Amino acid sequence: xxxxxLLTGDEITKGVVKDSNGGYLSEKxxxxxxxxxxxxxxxxxxxxxxxxxxxALDRADLLxxxxxxxxxxxxxxxxTVADFLGKELIYDSEYHSSLSESFEERYARKAxxxxxxxxxxxxxxxxxxxxxxxxxxxxxxxxxKEIVILPGPPVEMEAVFREALKFITLPPPSYSRTIGFxxxxxxxxxxxxxxxxxxxxxxxxxxxxRYFSGPTVILxxxxxxxxxxxxxxxxxxxxxxxxxxxxxxxxxxVVKELKARKLSVSVAESCSGGRLxxxxxxxPGVSDVFPGAIxxxxxxxxxxxxxxxEDTLNRHGAVSEEVAAEMAAGTKILFGTDxxxxxxxxxxxxxxxxxxxxxxxxxxxxxxxxxxxxxxMFRGDRETIQLRGAxxxxxxxxxxxxxEFYIE
Amino acid sequence: xxxxxLLTGDEITKGVVKDSNGGYLSEKxxxxxxxxxxxxxxxxxxxxxxxxxxxALDRADLLxxxxxxxxxxxxxxxxTVADFLGKELIYDSEYHSSLSESFEERYARKAxxxxxxxxxxxxxxxxxxxxxxxxxxxxxxxxxKEIVILPGPPVEMEAVFREALKFITLPPPSYSRTIGFxxxxxxxxxxxxxxxxxxxxxxxxxxxxRYFSGPTVILxxxxxxxxxxxxxxxxxxxxxxxxxxxxxxxxxxVVKELKARKLSVSVAESCSGGRLxxxxxxxPGVSDVFPGAIxxxxxxxxxxxxxxxEDTLNRHGAVSEEVAAEMAAGTKILFGTDxxxxxxxxxxxxxxxxxxxxxxxxxxxxxxxxxxxxxxMFRGDRETIQLRGAxxxxxxxxxxxxxEFYIE
Numbered sequence: 001x002x003x004x005x006l007l008t009g010d011e012i013t014k015g016v017v018k019d020s021n022g023g024y025l026s027e028k029x030x031x032x033x034x035x036x037x038x039x040x041x042x043x044x045x046x047x048x049x050x051x052x053x054x055x056a057l058d059r060a061d062l063l064x065x066x067x068x069x070x071x072x073x074x075x076x077x078x079x080t081v082a083d084f085l086g087k088e089l090i091y092d093s094e095y096h097s098s099l100s101e102s103f104e105e106r107y108a109r110k111a112x113x114x115x116x117x118x119x120x121x122x123x124x125x126x127x128x129x130x131x132x133x134x135x136x137x138x139x140x141x142x143x144x145k146e147i148v149i150l151p152g153p154p155v156e157m158e159a160v161f162r163e164a165l166k167f168i169t170l171p172p173p174s175y176s177r178t179i180g181f182x183x184x185x186x187x188x189x190x191x192x193x194x195x196x197x198x199x200x201x202x203x204x205x206x207x208x209x210r211y212f213s214g215p216t217v218i219l220x221x222x223x224x225x226x227x228x229x230x231x232x233x234x235x236x237x238x239x240x241x242x243x244x245x246x247x248x249x250x251x252x253x254v255v256k257e258l259k260a261r262k263l264s265v266s267v268a269e270s271c272s273g274g275r276l277x278x279x280x281x282x283x284p285g286v287s288d289v290f291p292g293a294i295x296x297x298x299x300x301x302x303x304x305x306x307x308x309x310e311d312t313l314n315r316h317g318a319v320s321e322e323v324a325a326e327m328a329a330g331t332k333i334l335f336g337t338d339x340x341x342x343x344x345x346x347x348x349x350x351x352x353x354x355x356x357x358x359x360x361x362x363x364x365x366x367x368x369x370x371x372x373x374x375x376x377m378f379r380g381d382r383e384t385i386q387l388r389g390a391x392x393x394x395x396x397x398x399x400x401x402x403x404e405f406y407i408e
Numbered sequence: 409x410x411x412x413x414l415l416t417g418d419e420i421t422k423g424v425v426k427d428s429n430g431g432y433l434s435e436k437x438x439x440x441x442x443x444x445x446x447x448x449x450x451x452x453x454x455x456x457x458x459x460x461x462x463x464a465l466d467r468a469d470l471l472x473x474x475x476x477x478x479x480x481x482x483x484x485x486x487x488t489v490a491d492f493l494g495k496e497l498i499y500d501s502e503y504h505s506s507l508s509e510s511f512e513e514r515y516a517r518k519a520x521x522x523x524x525x526x527x528x529x530x531x532x533x534x535x536x537x538x539x540x541x542x543x544x545x546x547x548x549x550x551x552x553k554e555i556v557i558l559p560g561p562p563v564e565m566e567a568v569f570r571e572a573l574k575f576i577t578l579p580p581p582s583y584s585r586t587i588g589f590x591x592x593x594x595x596x597x598x599x600x601x602x603x604x605x606x607x608x609x610x611x612x613x614x615x616x617x618r619y620f621s622g623p624t625v626i627l628x629x630x631x632x633x634x635x636x637x638x639x640x641x642x643x644x645x646x647x648x649x650x651x652x653x654x655x656x657x658x659x660x661x662v663v664k665e666l667k668a669r670k671l672s673v674s675v676a677e678s679c680s681g682g683r684l685x686x687x688x689x690x691x692p693g694v695s696d697v698f699p700g701a702i703x704x705x706x707x708x709x710x711x712x713x714x715x716x717x718e719d720t721l722n723r724h725g726a727v728s729e730e731v732a733a734e735m736a737a738g739t740k741i742l743f744g745t746d747x748x749x750x751x752x753x754x755x756x757x758x759x760x761x762x763x764x765x766x767x768x769x770x771x772x773x774x775x776x777x778x779x780x781x782x783x784x785m786f787r788g789d790r791e792t793i794q795l796r797g798a799x800x801x802x803x804x805x806x807x808x809x810x811x812e813f814y815i816e
Binding site for chain 1: 451
């Protein structure tokens with residue numbers, strides 16, 4: 001079964017708001033077995049939206065539309081869909097009163113007139129409750145096509161999409177596995193995947209790069225046990241390169257390993273500014289193995305809290321493997337953990353020198369009394385360098401778990 | 409002048425990779441004065457890409473295509489564009505040799521055969537250098553239409569897009585200003601913007617929500633001085649609600665204010681796990697006013713490093729305004745800063761109770777001897793609660809700079 005996604009909003013086509021709904025919905029639909037034919041983003045203009053509704057229904061059984069359900073004049077999705085289908089818009093006075101009351105209760109000032117816009121429903125549609133906001137969604141079935149209308153703000157969209165799943169007709173089950181690799185390039189992964197899959201012509205695959213960890217292979221098949229078999233072939237052959245066969249993120253795998261091995265970890269960050277800590281704490285339940293982190297942006301803090309030697313700082317500079325090693329040792333002691341991680345580098349855009357250019361990142365992993373240090377040269381803007389600095393340390397830690405490659 | 413953006417890739421339509429190129433390119437094109445007519449994402453299939461090239465050229469003068477320039481079998485963009493335009497693909501043996509050499513130098517193993525794919529050029533196209541990767545871009549002019557082909561990985565795409573700007577025909581200049589508000593809702597902002605702009609019918613505006621700070625109004629006009637005038641009208645009337653009239657993010661404004669007032673700030677984070685620190689360090693040059701942060705995930709660390717009273721923790725729990733206040737005081741002393749910020753809450757998905765549900769976040773701002781504490785109830789998933797917890801503290805700090813609203 002085929003699906004299409006239509007996102008509306010000048011804020012997206014003007015680049016004011018970065019869309020995340022397209023990614024969320026395409027991932028969910030794919031997991032449900034839909035083939036997503038297109039994700040289209042157009043400004044809030046009636047003729048654009050109508051044209052794309054028509055295009056999408058030509059090529060898909062299910063159309064999801066997000067955005068344009070707000071309270072301002074350019075929120076025209078309901079009207080546009082109603083007109084396209086030749087339906088009426090019906091005023092829901094009860095809903096309008098409840099919206100006004102809850103606004104006045106929350107903000108202690110008069111509800112704006114614009115709320116009336118959110119009180120209309122398309123004739124013959126099913127309303128989808130929005131637990132996080134005032135814009136309801138709608139589900140419409142018409143001539144074997146299904147249309148679902150969702151609000152634009154991601155939190156609201158996700159909640160209303162879950163509601164919609166009670167009504168959407170789903171495709172027969174298909175299975176998918178995602179294998180994640182570190183320290184290999186995409187063409188290499190594709191080459192051996194192709195060889196490996198010659199025996200399994202019914203299995204489809206696609207290779208992709210997770211930008212901050214490495215390439216992945218996504219396998220799909222209607223036969224789950226064949227997928228299991230292929231996954232174990234991959235793990236047997238590429239053990240030290242494979243961190244997941246179930247699509248987990250590297251950080252999730254690392255946290256699971258830490259828990260299984262009863263190892264705690266703490267972090268000292270300079271250039272990555274909290275991003276390594278934020279990455280670790282994105283995993284629910286990480287608190288069992290992660291007491292905390294220090295962002296030691298200034299040298300004074302490196303000295304006073306992390307006990308980095310002033311002499312080391314003066315001799316080698318804050319961005320050096322020597323300082324990274326002392327930061328990792330310092331955080332390990334400060335937080336009383338089994339493992340200490342550190343990152344120090346030059347995130348830019350300024351502050352680079354000839355010998356230490358923007359993008360140079362030093363890092364260290366200390367496990368027990370063993371310290372490994374690294375220097376990387378990353379390309380990209382400030383945020384990219386910060387994120388790469390943070391995630392590269394996780395990659396090293398994961399490899400060290402297996403005593404491979406990085407520890408001699 | 410009208411532009412269209414076409415992003416190709418199964419990884420995006422399957423939701424494996426979240427697209428960010430659409431947002432980047434639409435923002436840049438809008439700033440250059442283009443009207444972006446559509447952003448379309450399709451899987452790597454020839455007929456889909458051809459159909460959307462044709463649609464886009466019907467409605468736009470400039471078409472940007474990203475993705476599908478890699479070294480694997482589904483990288484078909486060059487071939488598809490060449491076929492669509494009736495052009496040849498020409499093999500560039502010199503480029504192929506240089507790619508193979510640099511792979512072998514970098515990875516110390518044989519270059520994969522796939523690299524040959526990246527060594528073709530479309531007849532009559534201009535090659536665009538890629539400083540961050542092996543896939544070059546291309547610029548093609550044909551019958552008053554312009555087509556630019558860019559690689560998919562964001563860092564590479566941005567670098568090659570900057571190259572392409574040397575060739576793209578630009579529209580006549582237009583001007584735009586973005587006004588950002590805190591503590592107002594979008595319909596209220598729209599209502600007074602409409603009133604305010606009745607005198608300036610030539611100025612167009614659109615209101616949008618920046619999800620973690622508040623609504624914005626984007627004004628556009630071909631007359632820059634009228635925009636200046638309107639911006640000062642806004643600031644005069646809504647002073648304490650307006651944090652920018654030039655589109656800056658709230659965190660940039662906060663860092664600028666800290667520098668201007670020569671105030672330093674440090675951070676103690678629990679539930680936000682490093683995101684407040686990461687937010688602050690996203691601003692280049694923040695090190696002048698930000699020595700560092702503590703992520704105190706465990707209570708032990710709150711006690712040992714931040715000197716939170718054990719008694720306060722036992723009596724009120726880690727998620728309480730009392731503990732937030734002591735965390736802010738503790739970080740201020742630990743880092744020797746003028747201001748201490750803190751966040752502690754329940755990010756979920758588990759760990760909530762009836763009196764302290766998931767989404768409850770306590771925070772504190774300590775300036776000199778003054779401490780203000782807050783409790784918020786946020787909706788959303790773990791990441792959303794972490795991000796809202798982090799950004800709400802910045803909002804409060806900004807308001808406190810003006811002694812308004814939060815300090816009696």
